[in-house]
Amino acid sequence: MRPIDSEKRFFSLAILVLLVIFAISLIQNVIRYQEHASYNIWTSIIYLCISVLFFIPFMVLSVYVQKKIRLRSKKWYWIINIPLALFVLLVFYLLSGTMLYGLGYFDHFFDLAYARMYFGREALYHLLVLFGSALFVVHTKKKKPKIEVSKGRKVVTIPLDLIYWIEVDDHYLHFHTKTDTFIKRASLSNMAKTLDPDFIRIHRKYLVNRSKIVSMERKQREEFVILVSGKKLKVGQSFMPISW
Numbered sequence: 001m002r003p004i005d006s007e008k009r010f011f012s013l014a015i016l017v018l019l020v021i022f023a024i025s026l027i028q029n030v031i032r033y034q035e036h037a038s039y040n041i042w043t044s045i046i047y048l049c050i051s052v053l054f055f056i057p058f059m060v061l062s063v064y065v066q067k068k069i070r071l072r073s074k075k076w077y078w079i080i081n082i083p084l085a086l087f088v089l090l091v092f093y094l095l096s097g098t099m100l101y102g103l104g105y106f107d108h109f110f111d112l113a114y115a116r117m118y119f120g121r122e123a124l125y126h127l128l129v130l131f132g133s134a135l136f137v138v139h140t141k142k143k144k145p146k147i148e149v150s151k152g153r154k155v156v157t158i159p160l161d162l163i164y165w166i167e168v169d170d171h172y173l174h175f176h177t178k179t180d181t182f183i184k185r186a187s188l189s190n191m192a193k194t195l196d197p198d199f200i201r202i203h204r205k206y207l208v209n210r211s212k213i214v215s216m217e218r219k220q221r222e223e224f225v226i227l228v229s230g231k232k233l234k235v236g237q238s239f240m241p242i243s244w
Contacts, residue, residue, distance in 0.1 A: 007063075010136045014059055014129050021125050022052045047105060050096050051118065055126050058092050062130055066137040071197070072210075077138070085130045089123050145198075149175050149182035158182065160198065164227050166191060166207040178229055203236035216242075 029044040062084070069080050093115070101109050144159045158177070167174045168188040175182040192201045199207050202225055217224040223235040225242070235242055 006136075006140055010063075010133070011060065014132060015056060017129065018053055018056060018125070021122075022048050025052065046103065047100065050099050050103075051114075051122055052125070054096055054099070055092055055129070058088055058126075059129055059133060062088055063133045063137065066134055070137050078134070081130075081134050085127060085134075088130060089119075089126060092126065093118050093123070147175070147184070149184045151180070151182050156182070160195065161209070161211065163209055164212045164229055164231065165209065165233060166199070168205050176231075200242060202239050202242055203234060204238075205236075206233050208233060 025048050026041075026044055029048075030041060033039040033044075065084065066077075066081065069084070070077050073080065096118075097106070097111060097114055098109070100106055100114065101111070105111075106114060144161055146157045146159050147163075148155060148157050150156070158175075162177045163175050164178065165176050166188070167176065171185055173184050173186050173188060173191060175184065188201075188205070188207060192199065192207055195207065198210060200210055202208050208225060208227070212227045212229070213225050214228050215226045217226055217232070223240050223242075224232045225235060226232055
């Protein structure tokens with residue numbers, strides 16, 4: 001299954017879960033308040049759309065952020081996800097509460113009854129969705145991208161994750177791996193756009209694989225990146241500072 005297909009499948013499942021929660025909550029509200037003369041089912045529908053279904057765009061944005069975190073820091077992925085989830089829930093609570101207040105559901109901007117209800121029930125559902133998205137990001141198998149390069153007169157295709165850095169030489173690019181070097185006739189600027197965000201431009205001559213950077217080093221006004229192979233590459237003045 002391709003990553004795009006699995007992502008669509010996850011979003012469909014997560015939205016279905018939220019719709020089921022919406023339906024169950026609506027049925028509970030109807031049973032609980034149907035005997036009240038002033039009760040209107042549309043009041044519950046609008047309320048639940050905001051307090052439950054409005055979380056869908058937050059879920060989509062969270063998956064995007066989780067992917068970025070996974071790409072940049074696999075080691076701290078779960079630790080970072082804990083405060084991220086709490087932050088998302090808090091922001092959602094404030095925005096949904098503001099919308100409900102604006103629609104006249106509450107008499108005060110901060111409604112304690114809504115806070116008790118949301119963090120007592122809906123927040124748990126949303127937290128489970130965020131946890132599911134975090135698991136999805138971890139277990140999604142991303143097909144390793146490859147690139148066609150040359151070695152002498154032989155044209156070969158190699159995985160991009162084998163490349164440590166790319167160096168421009170006139171009209172050609174040199175692709176450096178741990179043990180070998182390949183070439184390709186191409187522009188470094190175009191290659192930087194193609195390989196973004198996995199590769200980062202650090203110099204007018206260099207494009208570096210983010211996953212191969214282990215540290216940064218600064219000497220007076222000069223900055224260097226250190227690769228896992230021990231190779232040290234200078235960062236160009238116009239590219240400082242870099243974020244990896």
